Amino acid sequence: MMGGMSRSLAPQGRTGRPPLTSRAQILEAAHRLIDRDGWEKLTIRRLAAEIGVGATTLYHHIRNKEDLLILLLNDHVDRIERPPLPDDPRERVVVAATAMHDALAAWPWAAEILTVDGFVGLLDASALWMVEAVLAGAEGCGCTPDQAVHVFRSIWYYTVGEILVRAHSAHRRPGDDRPVRREPSFAGLDATRVPHLAAIGDRWPALAARDTYGEGLRAFVDGLLGPRAARGDV
Amino acid sequence: MMGGMSRSLAPQGRTGRPPLTSRAQILEAAHRLIDRDGWEKLTIRRLAAEIGVGATTLYHHIRNKEDLLILLLNDHVDRIERPPLPDDPRERVVVAATAMHDALAAWPWAAEILTVDGFVGLLDASALWMVEAVLAGAEGCGCTPDQAVHVFRSIWYYTVGEILVRAHSAHRRPGDDRPVRREPSFAGLDATRVPHLAAIGDRWPALAARDTYGEGLRAFVDGLLGPRAARGDV
DNA sequence: CCGACTTTTCGAACGCGTTCCGAAAGTAGC
DNA sequence: GCTACTTTCGGAACGCGTTCGAAAAGTCGG
Numbered sequence: 447m448m449g450g451m452s453r454s455l456a457p458q459g460r461t462g463r464p465p466l467t468s469r470a471q472i473l474e475a476a477h478r479l480i481d482r483d484g485w486e487k488l489t490i491r492r493l494a495a496e497i498g499v500g501a502t503t504l505y506h507h508i509r510n511k512e513d514l515l516i517l518l519l520n521d522h523v524d525r526i527e528r529p530p531l532p533d534d535p536r537e538r539v540v541v542a543a544t545a546m547h548d549a550l551a552a553w554p555w556a557a558e559i560l561t562v563d564g565f566v567g568l569l570d571a572s573a574l575w576m577v578e579a580v581l582a583g584a585e586g587c588g589c590t591p592d593q594a595v596h597v598f599r600s601i602w603y604y605t606v607g608e609i610l611v612r613a614h615s616a617h618r619r620p621g622d623d624r625p626v627r628r629e630p631s632f633a634g635l636d637a638t639r640v641p642h643l644a645a646i647g648d649r650w651p652a653l654a655a656r657d658t659y660g661e662g663l664r665a666f667v668d669g670l671l672g673p674r675a676a677r678g679d680v
Numbered sequence: 681m682m683g684g685m686s687r688s689l690a691p692q693g694r695t696g697r698p699p700l701t702s703r704a705q706i707l708e709a710a711h712r713l714i715d716r717d718g719w720e721k722l723t724i725r726r727l728a729a730e731i732g733v734g735a736t737t738l739y740h741h742i743r744n745k746e747d748l749l750i751l752l753l754n755d756h757v758d759r760i761e762r763p764p765l766p767d768d769p770r771e772r773v774v775v776a777a778t779a780m781h782d783a784l785a786a787w788p789w790a791a792e793i794l795t796v797d798g799f800v801g802l803l804d805a806s807a808l809w810m811v812e813a814v815l816a817g818a819e820g821c822g823c824t825p826d827q828a829v830h831v832f833r834s835i836w837y838y839t840v841g842e843i844l845v846r847a848h849s850a851h852r853r854p855g856d857d858r859p860v861r862r863e864p865s866f867a868g869l870d871a872t873r874v875p876h877l878a879a880i881g882d883r884w885p886a887l888a889a890r891d892t893y894g895e896g897l898r899a900f901v902d903g904l905l906g907p908r909a910a911r912g913d914v
Numbered sequence: 915c916c917g918a919c920t921t922t923t924c925g926a927a928c929g930c931g932t933t934c935c936g937a938a939a940g941t942a943g944c
Numbered sequence: 945g946c947t948a949c950t951t952t953c954g955g956a957a958c959g960c961g962t963t964c965g966a967a968a969a970g971t972c973g974g
Contacts, residue, residue, distance in 0.1 A: 462951025463939040490931060500954035502932080511931065557795075561848040564885070567866060574874050581876035591880055595887045600838070600896035607841030614795040632801060640808050642815035646825055651798070653829045662834035662904075669903025670896075696921025697969040724961060734924035736962080741922095745961065 467499055469507045473517060485555045515559045516568050523549055523573040531579055535586025539597070539667050542579035547605050547659055549576075557613035560606050587671040597670045604666055608659050615655075701733055703741045707751060719789045749793045750802050757783055757807040765813055769820025773831070773901050776813035781839050781893055783810075791847035794840050821905040831904045838900055842893050849889075 475496045479488055490511055494501040508514045526549050531538045550556040562568070566577060577598060584594035632651070637644040646653070709730045713722055724745055728735040742748045760783050765772045784790045796802070800811060811832060818828035866885070871878040880887070 459941090460951090461941045461949075463953075465952060467952085489929080491929075494954095502934095502955080503953050505932075506952060561791075561844045563849045564888075565845075567884070571870065571873070574869075574877060578874040578877050581880070585876060591876065592887060594876065595880060595884065596890075596892050596895065599888060599892065600899065603841035603845060603896065604834070604838040604900075605841065606845060607837035607839065610795045610844060611799075611837060611840060615797045635808075636805065639805070640812040642819060642825065642828065643808060643812050646815070646829060650801070650829065653826060654798075654800075654833060656830075658830050658833065661830065662837065665834065665903035665906070666838075666900050667903065668906065669899035669901065672899070672902060693971090694921090695919075695971045697923075699922060701922085723959080725959075728924095736925080736964090737923050739962075 465506075467497060467503060467507055469517075471497060472504060472507055472514070473521065476514065476518060477521075488555075512559055512562060515555060516562070519553060519556060519559065520568075520570040520573065522553055524570055526573075528575060535583040536667060536671055537583075538586070539580050539583035539601070539671070540663060542576045542583065543601050543605060543663055543667075544660065546576045546602075547609065547663075550605070551609050551612070554613065557610050560609060566602075584671065589671070600670060601663070601666060604662065605659075608662075699740075701731060701737055701741055703751075705731060706738060706741055706748070707755060710748065710752060711755075722789070746793055746796060749789060750796070753787060753790060753793065754802075754804040754807065756787055758804055762809060769817040770901060770905055771817075772820070773814050773817035773835070773905070774897060776810045776817065777835050777839060777897055777901075778894065780810045780836075781843065781897075784839070785843050785846070788847065791844050794843060800836075818905065823905070834904060835897070835900060838896065839893075842896075 472493065476488060476493055479493060479496050483492075490504055491501045493514075494504050504514075508517070526545070529541055529545055531541055550560065559565070566574075569577075580598045580601060581591070581594045584597040585591065589597060632643075632646070633648045635644040635647070643650075706727065710722060710727055713727060713730050717726075724738055725735045727748075728738050738748075742751070760779070763775055763779055765775055784794065793799070800808075803811075814832045814835060815825070815828045818831040819825065823831060866877075866880070867882045869878040869881070877884075
């Protein structure tokens, strides 16, 4: 059985109709489309039209749009240059987490896939140094491997939340007084029931617009790796 | 046009065609639909059919589906009973944040609206006690009002991230080997490039499945309200 | 009673992601 | 050359959220 040998090189044992489309071609066209029209215009149908094939053809090369975005994201993350990691393990966690955050926040459409099941497991090997650095830093602060995973996950939740909430901000159009969604009135709050909130008043939007990721991250790392990593369980 | 008798008796001064549909009626039908068929089946078209009106009619009573979900969420949160708040301000932050988390995590479709712009401002007054409690607790620990908002936002990001990531977990179907999305191989990692990750190996999924929201929250609160709230800026 | 005005209703249509299934275009064995 | 098999391609269709514009059904001022 199977007498043939050598002569590999070309897909020689290949049977079936030869493909016109390749995944590389799809990714390239996606980049072109995004650069030309913006990423909101990246749809399966437009992408197929850009390549010149039927829309449903793409589904033989990618599983769905979510996977296409993950491929594009990996493309991007691969090109990120690694910042120098400090010696102090705690500081290494901060730097690595910030690198994760910045890499993702720079891709507007990262928000659409950040929460897919097992996201970290879908990253290219070239992106895993960020995860590794967080784990290493945590263990360098005395964590067990299991505790280090907990540290990573906590920071990951915080990072994902920050990116998602901020990605959905500033999308509101000004002149729009349709039913519901009254423009939230931070000003007219009941000062007896929610005094602190009322004291903030309409300064809330301004405060919420501030970028405090870094501050929060440092606080979180302080709490997680604290003066003593002696939380027995986990 | 429709058979339904006019039953007018206009509430006086009211001009225009009398409405057949009310927002209360829509919300009631939505609840019915969710209870009967599950919340994945809550679509604008099905909801309209449940009421017996055209799909586009709903858009005169709700702005869009997102707003419908916010209305439903407020309905739910209103019914939540407030846990007793401890005296210790730091503990009050933990209890209030946990109440927020649990209220949201209990609604599977909360994940679809958690990140809308200015979410906190869209909550009913009856839900704001959770925000208030966090602010009050933070200020009780020596924070300025501005710092308290920062504390709330940080905890909010962490909470949103946790809920969103977990909501998207366990959606994968088992027998599915289409292009891309290889089942992530935590086992075969390069132990020289990512030693800590490789050491975890295939235990990652099990560790990631643990519920560690509470632990992470406590650590975050420790870091934010720390042994001393003397972080000059913010 | 008659327009003018206002509000609600809804059919038609758009673009979206995705599934289904038959047609097309190759190879392998006879 | 034929048949079987395998893989790719793509038109048709589905249900989705949403927009548009015309028709319906009231009130109001004459």
